[in-house]
Amino acid sequence: MGLKVASKGIDILMEKPLAPTIEECRTLIDFCNNRGVKLLVGHHRRFNPYxxxxxxxxxxxxxxxxxxxxxxxxxxxxxxxxxxxxxxKKKKKDRIYF
Structure with a gap:
């Protein structure tokens, strides 16, 4: 799914894991880097005080x-x-919701 979104030039905030294997993760990262697509992995609780x-x-x-x-x-x-x-809940054309 990430490759499909990135191929449209859409920046991605993706929850972990990025992909089932490290190789697939690297493929997605390289794909995004080569096309100038921003890829952010969701680690939103890592720095939570608790x-x-x-x-x-x-x-x-x-x-x-x-x-x-x-x-x-x-x-x-x-x-x-x-x-x-x-x-x-209103959908926007520049966002994809999962």
Missing amino acids: IVASKAHISKVGEIMAVQGCWTSRKPDSYSKEKPWRSS
Whole structure:
């Protein structure tokens, strides 16, 4: 899907993983680079204060064998009010929604 979008010259914000294999990821990255298409991988929680704190605490535990968890959070009402497109269901020609 990423190659199809990039072939139209549309910049991409893609959630991870980019592709099933490293080779396919590299193909997509090279394809975008060669055509001047911006490709951004979604890592939006990596620097969240809760994640940073969790990582610091987990590193003190030692070797982790397994983890089961669930992440839930609610965005404040201001999130959509500041940028109405974030909650808009109206489709735009320059965006593709998955």
